[in-house]
Amino acid sequence: MLLTLSAEETINNFLNDIKVEKEKSNDSSYSKSLISIESKANDVLTELKGEKISHIFSLRLDDFRKSTIGLSVDRLKNEVTSVHFTKEGVDNNNLLNQMKKILNDFKIIKYLFDFSQHKKNIVICGPNGSGKSAFASFLKSSYLSNLIVLPAQKFLYYMDLQSYQNKTIEDYVKVEQKDSLKIVRDGEPFDINNPENLHFSVSQDLMHRFTIAINALVNNHVEIALEDRKKNKKSGNTFLEEVQDIWNSFFPNIELFVDQASRVLRAKNVNSEQEYYVNSLSDGEKSCLYYLASIFTAPKNSFVVVDEPETYMNPAIYNKLWDILVNRRNDCQFIFISHNKDFISSRINFSILWIKNFNAPDSWNLEEISDQNNIPIDLLVSLVGSSKDIIFCEGSASSWDNKLYSQLFINDKTIIPVGGHDQVIEYTKAVTRLSKSLNVKAFGIIDGDGRSDEEMESLSKKNVLVLPFNEIEMVFFDEDIVKSVLEPFNKMDNFSKFKNALFVKLEEKKNQIILNILVDEANYRLENEKICNRNSVEEIRQNLTNTYSSINNFIEKNYNELENKINCIISTNDYYGALKICNLKGEVAYGIADRELDNSFLERALTRIEIDDDLRKKIRDKYFKKIS
Incomplete structure (x- = not known):
């Protein structure tokens, strides 16, 4: 609890300094800046006293389930306790931005703490518009150094520029911890006309993170190789060698190697020995390379957030790739943001969270899907993805x-x-x-x-x-649908021919229709009958005997009833009754209909339903009112 008090004392002292400064100030603009800083500092103090942050800050490093969250909290505590008042900080907006950063990281640390309570890695899913990508961008805005967010949109183009040749692993990690949203939010404008401008440089680095990642791997590899040569011993695999090892398992015909003269990564066709630039790789291959580089160079004990981890890659690649990377970097907690059913259902030992609702700009209600009710996970993801x-x-x-x-x-x-x-x-x-x-x-x-x-x-x-019909195809022969298809072409005479042919078919096949109905009903009854008594073989036999006797009685009773019903339908020319009882979809939907109504009648009827709003409403009101 001492650390929490230290954080509160820091902000209280900071607020006292602002109060003193306000009393001394005669500059209205300066006083206005002080009031803005004071307001944000009070918000920070409110958060520190709040239940969630107070609890998180009260925990010792050993109390956390995962070292990832412990490191994040420790860094956030240091961020708060480093706050101190300076006039320069007021004038250049540094203090106001510092308060905003802390408040933003408070919001993020709450989510990270909840994630850390899961012993497993996490997949976050949700329907379109639920805020999945916004959540990734929100996490990206963090200043916590062990939170890495890999975006869905990637500029996978290698820039062979001298300015990027000396980039290190540390440089790449810094790039992944920056983004343009932070720069804009902090009020630090881009200057596209001044390449020396720091923020222009950062924006260029973000665009060229693929280039920086590759060069960081290469430079790290070369430097370690030189050190090994001096010591005359191999110190273990470099990050690049780890990447090459996994790469070869996916793409055995493409070798990645370092051009020693230029310190540039190249690719080579193993069969033809032809060398080519990284940019000649496919999008899927470059995406795989980017993920390999990013994950192996992530700081130890990081939260690794990956938005749309399947981007550009086929399922055979991305499922195996992420299985390997999650296993190799088991010091990290992975948070995947996806709605790809194949990817999610292939995760092993993962918690699945879904975005129940999103209140812009920075409030997401995440709920774990813990009870599947025997619903397959890919189907469950479809449900979660439906608005x-x-x-x-x-x-x-x-x-x-x-x-x-x-x-x-x-x-x-x-x-x-x-x-x-x-x-x-x-x-x-x-x-x-x-x-x-x-x-x-x-x-x-x-x-x-x-x-x-x-x-x-x-x-x-x-x-x-x-349905009132024994088979779905009979819906298409509803009078409103048939008229919608035929009337525009003055073919309503065809409808009469169809009806006549249908009644002839019923007369011809009425015994088959009855048997089809009886078999369907008998099967349905058998599926729903259960043998409950299991005290003796005799009881089981008796249950079976009773079941079959009941079904046999049903058949005997209903055969004559069905026969009389069909005869009545035929004698009265009851068209609707004929559609309801008919179970000869092959002979009617693809035989009589195509011959008497129109070629490919079902497709034509579906097209009419698709383009005619009034027709859709009629059919819904007629047969599906309980759902509408």
Whole structure:
């Protein structure tokens, strides 16, 4: 607690000095500057007395779970206790900027402390617009020397300039700890007309961080090699040799080597022996090189924040690369900011946090996803990435379910196909349990498949809508949709031909339709029957006998009912009833429809739904009102 008091005493003394100076001052401009500094210093004192900073500052180095946060806190304490009043500091704005820096680092240290409470490394995800990139920029604004932030946007071009040839590892680390936002925020303008200007130099260094990183590796390698030669012994692998070792495992046909005469890194095709410049590497290869250089040269016990770690690289590279780098630099805590499902789901021993909400400019509510409810992690990331409510549907990305619902609900729902009806039901239930945490509602839509009214009502209570049609394709033959396709071309006569052909097909295939419905229902019942009694083999057998007897009774009872129902539909020309009961999608959707209505009718119908807002509303109101 003594260190906290020391920090508070420092700021209290600083405030007293400002008070004395204000009483002496007759200069209104100077007094105004003092008031601004005083206001920020009071904010610093408030933070020091606040629960979070007070607790963090009260901990000893041994109390922290990770040495990374201990070092950051220690440096921040030194930053606070180094505050002292000078008139020059008022005149050149240094004191005001110092207070702003401390307040900014207070905000950042709170996040870093929370990160350090996780024994694992971290992935932060969130939907578009949730503030992921803003969070990376916010962390980049820190003045803490063991916080390294690698941005998503990188200028991967090697500048063969003399001014960069002598850059060292220390120079590169300093570049990574600078950024243009700090310069602007501190009121230190760029001067593009004066290359000697310090801030112009820093801005150029930021643009050429790729160049500086490579030259730092090369110079470090050469210097150590010269020292080894003097001592006549090898002192261990240099950073560049570590980079080359990993590089060779990814790109065995491309050798990285140092041109001894120019101290420049070159690449060589192993097969042809052709040498070429680093700039001739692909974006993915240069990105890999940049990450290797950045991670190996990061200060010991750093927080390493990587925004979009998969940028420019294919999954086979980035997953393995980051596995290796995280393992090699196990002294650091990695914080990845990503929404790449493949990358996130491939992380091992990671905590996953999602940005629940963001209040600009610098407040993020991060929440750990600790209970997956048996939801696969890649699917969970899709949910977290959605700013809309979710609809689970049957099929795959290329199925008609996904295509239709993606258009019907294009503005207000995220559609996620998950396979069969059982997955739709289970995922809808699982996400509903997590809905408060995820800030989304989940719905499911499944085909009718001959389900009874009781079953449909039961599923509706679980937010699962059962279509009135046995198969999704039948939705496309709704009268409003068919008219929308045919009327612009004066082809409504085709609709009558289609209806006639449909009823002929029902008559021809009615027995097959009935059997399809009975099989679907029997399978559904079998999936939902459980054997509870396990006291004896006889009880298990009896349960099975009862189950099959129940299903057999259902078949006997419903066959005649279904037959009568189809006969009634045919005799009354009940078109809607025909669509509801038909389960001959292949013969109807791709046979009769293409022949009688129009070629590729389903695609044409989908296009009409896509471009006609009124049609979409009609279909939603007619069949999906419980979701709308």
